[in-house]
Amino acid sequence: NAGVTQTPKFRVLKTGQSMTLLCAQDMNHEYMYWYRQDPGMGLRLIHYSVGEGTTAKGEVPDGYNVSRLKKQNFLLGLESAAPSQTSVYFCASSYGAFGTQYFGPGTRLLVL
Amino acid sequence: KNEVEQSPQNLTAQEGEFITINCSYSVGISALHWLQQHPGGGIVSLFMLSSGKKKHGRLIATINIQEKHSSLHITASHPRDSAVYICAVKRDTGNQFYFGTGTSLTVIP
Numbered sequence: 001n002a003g004v005t006q007t008p009k010f011r012v013l014k015t016g017q018s019m020t021l022l023c024a025q026d027m028n029h030e031y032m033y034w035y036r037q038d039p040g041m042g043l044r045l046i047h048y049s050v051g052e053g054t055t056a057k058g059e060v061p062d063g064y065n066v067s068r069l070k071k072q073n074f075l076l077g078l079e080s081a082a083p084s085q086t087s088v089y090f091c092a093s094s095y096g097a098f099g100t101q102y103f104g105p106g107t108r109l110l111v112l
Numbered sequence: 113k114n115e116v117e118q119s120p121q122n123l124t125a126q127e128g129e130f131i132t133i134n135c136s137y138s139v140g141i142s143a144l145h146w147l148q149q150h151p152g153g154g155i156v157s158l159f160m161l162s163s164g165k166k167k168h169g170r171l172i173a174t175i176n177i178q179e180k181h182s183s184l185h186i187t188a189s190h191p192r193d194s195a196v197y198i199c200a201v202k203r204d205t206g207n208q209f210y211f212g213t214g215t216s217l218t219v220i221p
Binding site for chain 2: 031033041042043044045048050058059088090092097098099100101102105
């Protein structure tokens with residue numbers, strides 16, 4: 001039982017490049033979330049999903065897209081990376097809207 | 113404008129001390145979470161509560177919905193409690209979450 005895993009752990013991108021962050025959970029959770037964490041700021045919700053095939057915008061969705069084609073996976077895409085997207089990205093999942101959130105280990109992204 | 117405010121931002125305590133971390137919020141909520149972020153970056157959920165009080169080991173979380181305030185208490189603090197403690201609220205409409213910037217706790221032996 002791996003819980004929540006994230007791939008990759010660390011990535012360096014040049015401005016304008018694209019990439020996809022993968023989040024996988026093996027707990028059969030319906031809800032999945034993508035957050036970013038920046039120094040001096042709290043975690044901020046980027047996008048979330050309440051089930052397979054559904055996604056919704058969070059607090060800071062601009063510049064990101066997501067997909068939830070399979071219940072266990074939640075993908076976060078950056079189509080054209082910008083230095084402002086340098087951050088640590090966390091994925092989380094929960095059984096329901098009020099369930100405990102289980103967090104992945106994070107992905108550190110640097111955009112030059 | 114921060115929907116969630118935590119105090120203090122930093123806290124240093126001697127081992128064995130009783131610790132209190134405060135969280136105030138300005139929006140209507142359906143639930144409040146307390147999280148712990150370890151020095152290595154990993155985040156663990158400690159409590160989710162919507163009313164009253166919850167206890168787990170040496171940790172106690174309380175919430176006062178009318179005053180829009182929650183506290184996290186640590187009894188008999190230990191150096192392994194050193195971490196950043198984060199308060200998060202779930203809006204009462206939709207699935208939006210707002211997080212505080214965290215309280216960095218250092219417990220000295």
